[in-house]
């Protein structure tokens with residue numbers, strides 16, 4: 385199963401569908417997750433955060449403004465309010481009626497697929513909110529089919545404390561001076577940096593891989609950069625163009 389293990393030397397990077405297959409369907413909707421699965425992505429990435437009444441929902445921005453007709457911060461809205469919003473029409477009228485999904489709906493969809501969910505927890509979240517998200521993963525029987533990632537260090541510390549069996553990834557805007565030490569300090573199995581930052585420090589890939597830590601840079605949509613990252617030895621690439629990356633891989 386495509387859990388976060390390092391790929392053998394010479395293997396092409398696995399495909400991670402960023403916010404679902406977000407080049408062809410509205411990001412972070414069930415349609416985009418489904419498209420990512422169909423495209424053959426080994427991982428489907430989504431963003432989770434918590435409503436005022438404590439329900440994890442799937443959206444990237446802290447507000448609903450950009451991708452729905454509503455306004456306001458998710459932390460001030462109820463789950464009933466958020467999940468009633470149309471999250472498809474901004475992308476294309478063909479997706480009118482795609483609602484903001486709950487995390488539970490996405491877990492149900494991915495559970496019966498061959499894909500692994502790359503679940504980004506958007507901070508800040510309280511420990512209780514992080515715990516609720518991880519409890520949903522457990523109650524779906526998906527502790528081995530989910531990789532949790534975050535930029536938020538407190539979220540990662542809380543996740544490590546409350547769910548030691550669920551694997552973690554560290555999102556980074558820059559590559560740390562000692563990425564292996566940082567990854568070990570957070571107890572993560574993947575190190576997920578900005579691709580631009582990683583390409584200034586390609587040596588970091590072999591250092592991390594030698595320590596058993598996989599490297600999954602974000603977010604890269606062009607084949608020239610896929611090639612550079614493959615040459616650097618990364619294990620997976622986070623992309624909006626999951627179908628194209630999967631096709632590029634299989635063409636080699």
Ligand code: G3P
Nearest residue numbers: 402429431504602603622
């Ligand atoms: O998966 C990595 C990537 O999603 C991080 O950036 O802003 O798209 O969540 P962002």
Ligand code: CA
Nearest residue numbers: 429430431504
């Ligand atoms: Ca994300």
